[in-house]
Amino acid sequence: MMQPTSIRDVAQHAGVSVGTVSNVLNRPDEVSAELLVRVTRAIDELGYVPNDAARRLRKGVSSAVGFVVLNGQNPFFNDVVRGAEDEASRHGIAILYGNTDEDADRERLYLDLFEEQQVRGVLIAPFGDIQPRLERLRRRGIRAVLVDRFGGSSRYSSVSVDSVAGGRMAVEHLIETGRRRIAFVGGPFEIRQVQDRLAGARVAAENAEGQVELEVVATTAMTVEQGVAAGTRIMARPPGQRPDALFAANDLLALGLLQSLVSDGRAQVPEHIAIIGFDDISFAGAAAVPLSSMRQPSTMIGRTALRILLEENGDPELIPRQTVFQPELVVRRSTDPAR
Structure with a gap:
């Protein structure tokens, strides 16, 4: 089996000392331009690959x-x-x-x-x-x-x-658009960001003029699939028991909710149900119904x-x-x- 090229091989090929090759690899600013070119050319010609683990130890x-x-x-x-x-x-x-x-x-x-x-x-x-x-x-x-x-x-x-502020701003926006029955869709709640965004949503609902209902629709993950599943559960309710706005803990959930509602066809977005997400990922603006979101x-x-x-x-x-x-x-x- 052919042995891998060593630092000694590079030094011999370039006609310099092993210490000079080491300086080129680790302290190139201490090496003259002429030696830097010679050693670099030798490294390229021999295909030498520095042993990063060894360099790390040194x-x-x-x-x-x-x-x-x-x-x-x-x-x-x-x-x-x-x-x-x-x-x-x-x-x-x-x-x-x-x-x-x-x-x-x-x-x-x-x-x-x-x-x-x-x-x-x-x-x-x-x-x-x-x-x-x-x-x-x-x-x-x-x-x-x-x-x-x-x-x-x-x-x-x-x-x-500031996810608390983001949750508050998202629900305040929904309230300003005339929504009063709002569902927060998110989970699992071991994720601190989910907790904080819900806390901000609750602050907005509690401080709103007039009555605002805020419910929680829990998910087991922050994925499109879980958003679709949550949307299916919401659409299984009688029309009068559905929320008129959804605040999703991230955009993937929001896109899943949007997909579910558009596919179902019984509720239009935003005419019947508004949706806002969190993150403002690149897909948000390109959705079938361009998605409002909290940008990070x-x-x-x-x-x-x-x-x-x-x-x-x-x-x-x-x-x-x-x-x-x-x-x-x-x-x-x-x-x-x-x-």
């Missing part, structure tokens, strides 16, 4: 950051990861991506994997309470930043959107989280910070005023 720093997301099917999280990747590329860092699919066991699996890999740090949109697990990572020298989850008084920095600055969330993680790696004494963005109401046809 330097004591990984070239990767782990990112655990809550739902890989949701384009919102794809945009958040893209923002983190954009920032990571500026620092020569790779993002290792894991999707928990709202499953605590899968979440533990990815965190175990990232711990074994000794990543530089972890970005995580958590499912439930993971503080004990993050404490373990911290003891191993692996810092973490919460993403799309407010850290509160936690020992961990976080980057999130998704790529900025990912970029900011990665930047904070690197800053904390550089200075472990930094006090954890909670960065909270404000959501933006995007109004489209699905919440046109009631006639």
